[in-house]
Amino acid sequence: MVGYPVAHSRSPEIHHAFAADTGVDLVYDRIELTEAGFADGVRRFFEAGGLGLNVTLPHKLAALGVADAASERARQAGAANTLRAEPGGIHADNTDGAGLLRDLSSNLGVRITGARILVLGASGAARGAVAALLSADPGGIVVANRDPNRARRMATDFPQVQVAGYQAADPSAFDLVINATSASLKDSVPPLLDAPCPTAYDMVYRDGPTAFQRWALDHGSPLAADGWGMLVEQAAESWVVWGLPRPETAAALDAGRVFRR
Ligand code: NDP
Numbered sequence: 001m002v003g004y005p006v007a008h009s010r011s012p013e014i015h016h017a018f019a020a021d022t023g024v025d026l027v028y029d030r031i032e033l034t035e036a037g038f039a040d041g042v043r044r045f046f047e048a049g050g051l052g053l054n055v056t057l058p059h060k061l062a063a064l065g066v067a068d069a070a071s072e073r074a075r076q077a078g079a080a081n082t083l084r085a086e087p088g089g090i091h092a093d094n095t096d097g098a099g100l101l102r103d104l105s106s107n108l109g110v111r112i113t114g115a116r117i118l119v120l121g122a123s124g125a126a127r128g129a130v131a132a133l134l135s136a137d138p139g140g141i142v143v144a145n146r147d148p149n150r151a152r153r154m155a156t157d158f159p160q161v162q163v164a165g166y167q168a169a170d171p172s173a174f175d176l177v178i179n180a181t182s183a184s185l186k187d188s189v190p191p192l193l194d195a196p197c198p199t200a201y202d203m204v205y206r207d208g209p210t211a212f213q214r215w216a217l218d219h220g221s222p223l224a225a226d227g228w229g230m231l232v233e234q235a236a237e238s239w240v241v242w243g244l245p246r247p248e249t250a251a252a253l254d255a256g257r258v259f260r261r
């Protein structure tokens with residue numbers, strides 16, 4: 001796992017739990033690389049025989065840039081979180097969207113097909129989410145973002161998506177609101193309308209409910225999940241990218257999930 005900083009990452013805990021369950025002999029460490037040292041650090045890792053890497057902030061865009069080839073979902077997200085060595089060089093993929101979709105539909109029982117979905121944020125995580133959600137045939141997706149240019153880029157790249165300002169997107173008109181902003185990391189919430197909230201999902205996870213989970217519950221949400229399940233499921237999906245068996249995720253999910261009905 002490469003990031004900066006990276007000491008807080010709980011990914012090693014998840015991957016070592018998968019390794020213990022599956023019997024795969026795996027070492028998964030944190031590697032701290034600055035932006036200036038990222039590309040060289042990644043190449044050194046693979047030259048030394050590394051099988052695969054996960055990449056986190058702030059390097060997800062650079063991870064796509066360092067790769068010699070990329071999956072369709074990484075290109076759609078404009079960012080990569082999973083790298084693997086191939087005979088032709090480094091291959092980039094993005095498992096975040098698939099992880100989110102699996103957490104919502106398989107773990108939380110949230111129906112995506114036909115659902116009207118409001119996505120908050122328009123950066124890499126939001127783009128990966130939108131690409132994956134579209135594959136499940138939702139009833140419609142509206143994206144709200146602080147920076148309107150970024151939101152418009154999203155609508156250009158995903159013509160099925162509509163764009164709205166935060167104050168024009170009424171949460172009560174949707175079946176699901178997904179917070180793909182990093183606002184909860186600073187304990188704040190995007191400037192949403194003061195309206196009833198449907199099922200809610202925050203990509204951020206922490207020890208207690210996030211600011212967005214608290215906001216959703218205060219506004220009557222029947223279910224407000226954090227992003228721990230997404231983290232676990234994107235990790236499992238990374239195993240598939242690396243050519244390893246797909247691990248069971250139930251035990252890792254129980255270890256960290258914070259959500260309230
Ligand atoms: P970026 O830093 O690239 O994007 C940040 C996004 O948040 C932008 O859309 C930005 O809007 C918006 N934003 C930040 N602060 C605020 C605020 N106070 N109010 C409104 N909008 C705000 O991050 P990523 O796209 O890579 O990731 C987004 C979040 O998702 C991160 O917190 C990350 O930790 C989490 N994540 C979780 C994963 C998981 O497995 N659980 C996987 C991937 C990401 P603007 O464009 O206007 O600046």
